[in-house]
Amino acid sequence: MREILPARERVPEYHYACPESKALIETLADASLAAKAAMADVLEQFFVNTATWSLGLWEAQVGLKTDESLPPVVRRAAVQRQLVSSGNTTAEMVRELAESITGYQ
Structure with a gap:
C-alpha cells in the first residue's frame, strides 16, 4: 500500500540507511494509510x-x-x-x- 506522502509527513532520507528503521517506517506508513482508508470508508457509510x-x-x-x-x-x-x-x-x-x-x- 505505497502512497506518496506530502513533504511534511515524510521521514528524512537518512533514516532509511538503517534497515531496521526503514522496515519500521514502512510498516507504520502502511498501517497509517490502511487506517486512513478505513476511516474514509466508514465516513462514506453515514450518507445514503x-x-x-x-x-x-x-x-x-x-x-x-x-x-x-x-x-x-x-x-x-x-x-x-x-x-x-x-x-x-x-x-x-x-x-x-x-x-x-x-x-x-
Whole structure:
C-alpha cells in the first residue's frame, strides 16, 4: 500500500540507511494509510449516496426489506424515497417529541 506522502509527513532520507528503521517506517506508513482508508470508508457509510456495506442498516432504519439481489443504486434510491416520503417536520411534531423524551411542557 505505497502512497506518496506530502513533504511534511515524510521521514528524512537518512533514516532509511538503517534497515531496521526503514522496515519500521514502512510498516507504520502502511498501517497509517490502511487506517486512513478505513476511516474514509466508514465516513462514506453515514450518507445514503455513498453507503455500500451499510445499505442494509439504512434499509432497516426506514423500514425496507433488504434485497441483496438489487444493485446498490436501486437500493439507495429506495432508501432516499422513504426518507423523503416520511413527511415534513412541524413545530407540533418537535413539541410532541420533546414532551415524550424530556417531559418538556
